[in-house]
Amino acid sequence: MTTPRQTLLIIEDDPDVLKGISLRLQASGYAVVAARDATQALSAARNAKPALILLDLGLPGGDGFLVMDRFKSIAQLALIPILVISGRDPALNRDKALQKGAVAFLQKPVDTQVLLAAIEAALGGA
């Protein structure tokens, strides 16, 4: 793995999913910051300055799309790539997510290899 370790921000309200993905990413050499809702996400992003954000769409206190809009409207956060990971129907949400600036839309549950490849591609392209 490259040093220094890159920080990823995971925004996910389900604690089990959050923990599982965090463990997997840490095992793959990333530093992980977690947020459980939209408010936490914004402050965490400001503090940790993540290289990439993994975003769930169904969040308490704000739809994932609104969170994306907030990020894109704040200059210092607007350039952080966002990877959407959601259980929602891709046929209805993929286009919207991409339109709002997400780099990819992955449907839960995401195959580990696919997830890691998508993260690497997003970081490499950034």
Added chain:
Amino acid sequence: MTSSVASAAARSARGEAARVPALAATLAFAVGVVVLLGWTLHLDVLRGVAGVTGVMNPMTAAAIALCAGALACLGTTPRRPRLARFGLALAALAGAIAALRLAGAIPGFPFDVDRLLFPATLRISPATDGRMAWTTAAAITALAGALLLIDGRAKGQVIVRESLLGAVLALGLEAVVRHTYAFIPSPEALHAGTMALHTAIALVALGFATLLARPDQGVARLLTGHEPGSVLLRRTLPALAALNVVLGWMRLNVERAGTLSAEASIALMVFVSLLLIGTVLFVHAVAMNRADAASRGAMQRLGESEDRFRHLFEAAPVGILIVDTHGRCRYANSRWQEITGFTPATAEGHGWMRAIHPEDRKHIGELWKQASSSGEEFSSELRFRRPDGGERVVIARAIAMRDSEGGLSGYVNTNEDVTDWKKIQQELADARGRELEMKDQLLSNVSHELRSPLTAIYEFTALLKDGLAGPINDQQLEFLGIVLRNTEQLRGLIDDLLEVSRARTGKLSVSCAPFDLSVLAREVVEAMQPRAAKRGLSLRVDAPADLPVAFGDARRMRQVIGNLLDNAFKFTPEGGDVHVRAWTDRTAGIAGVSVSDSGPGIPPDERERVFEYLYQTNHDREASRKGLGIGLFLCRELMSRQKGRIWVESPPERGATFSVALPEFSIAALIAPVIEKPRSPDDLPAALLHVRLRGGASRPLTRGDREALEVARDLLERCSRPGRDVLLPDLGHDGFGSFWLFARANAPEARVLAERIEKLLAGSKTLIECGLSSSVSVQSLDPPAWNRGLEPDTIATEWAGQVLAQLEARANRDEERNAA
């Protein structure tokens, strides 16, 4: 029944009356001609015998013949204008002859018209000077006048005509009576004006016939009518006339013989005439009473029948409106009034038309016109707008009413109120829509909610399996593998659930393009090999490289073939064979893939039903893994949306073979639906529009550009006119950013379409952001040769060839440019 007998009688009375003029004209003409012959040939007996019948003057004979001719010409029905004009001329001539004779009475009038013919022999006996009698002259003048007025229909004209005829009849009958009683005052009186008997008879006949020549007017109407009064008149008048003449003659003879005194003979005559007249009247009174009773009965029955119909109309659960041939309201039942809120007063005349909703009036009027001109029954749904603002929907039907002779007499309209029924239908549809929406939402929620726990299960199992929570032994590794495999299966089921919800609501999307089914089959088999191996199955693929290009959605076909393989794996026992074969049927124009297994097969009664929604087989070896019963249903839905098909064959003991087929790709098949059968080659304009997107300098394609392509394709789809334009799929002939649009348009129309496309693409934010510009070129296509027939398929093939030629030419140009 009685009324029909009466009308039949009236018809026959009129029919007989119609024969009288011809008969009388013939008779009178014959008399006139015979008398003239008598004068010419000096045959006294033909002229009339002086002192017995009297002698007819030759000019009288001529005038009578002229009048007879006039009547024959004027009495014909249907009236013939030229013949009638000739008849009027004849009548005028006869009138002139008679009038000139009358004018002879004026002292100093020099012209003796009755002496024109045979003046030398006119005085045939000392008793008579042989001249036309004054009464004859007057009667002929009156007859001629009546004939000239024969077509007058005004009341005054009718009165004058019939008065003249009355004079003719009076003068004639007076002469007949005079001859009957041999009442000739003196031989000298003859020259002063006693009509000859045959003159009198001829004139009476002509007068009567002229009266009957117009049986629908005045006195003639009374004489020929079927009313009881007319019948009485017809029956009693001749009888009474004959009776009086006979009685008078008898009394004269009795008095001459001197058998009875004058007083006794008068008394006898009064008694006998009273007796006979009374008898005649009595008989007729009985007959009339009987007829009256019959007609009352008929009236009553008619009234009862009318009542029955009125009650029927009133009790009918549908609105009934009867209109005449001009569309004026004749009757509206109470149900109709109830539906429309109109009263008989507001519906009067054309008022009922205002009940029809203003938005429906024009459309309904056109339908009505069409139905009434073609003679078909009118039937349509329409809306009524009530005066209170309410609206009612009715099914309206109209049938023509015909009278007994088949003539159109009006229309019966029935209006069935379906407002409530429609409302219920709408509510049902809405409820069903809401239910489907809710189910859809539920499925979507369920699939979403299932995914989070599934993600956690997957993640932690994968973490354990990868040894990230400490070392694990081989058995644990195997077990964790089983958990992961089942997680994968569960994920597939959730996907299916979502898909089926889309299929049920018609949202299953397919986007068709040409692709190589052979390559696709090999790729799917390749990806499935590990799973086949795991189950201990042998999976073979047989896909020839020279398969024709198929037209469908490659992504969906991957899904369908994957699904069929899943099924095959599930039902084939370990050690069995699964065989995938790509094939083509050139004559049917299809290409397909078949998946055969060596499983238990499918019994004949299930071969159709396996594709049904929620169908689960009872012959499943693994009862615990039935599946949701939607896999094959989805396959069928996906195939039908790609205009392909799916079916299964299962010979006994030889497993099952599922096959899917897609149409072979052909430009002709793509454009054929927009080509209608043309009327002429001039009716066949077509153009090919080439839309090209360009980046700046030749930079590589980026992710954003791919999205821009999708946006551009969407915009082009929106530009194309349904039923006239076809956006061709990406045929791979030319490079990135190339679109081809087949348009049924002539050169100016194609130019307009091109401008619209350019404008729309130039205004697209996505394209601008991606730095893409567009250009559109238009190429018109030549119409096919006239002599090769104008069937749409022929034309489509011809144009497809031209389109391909254009595409290839473009590809070659691009290649040359690249080489340079």
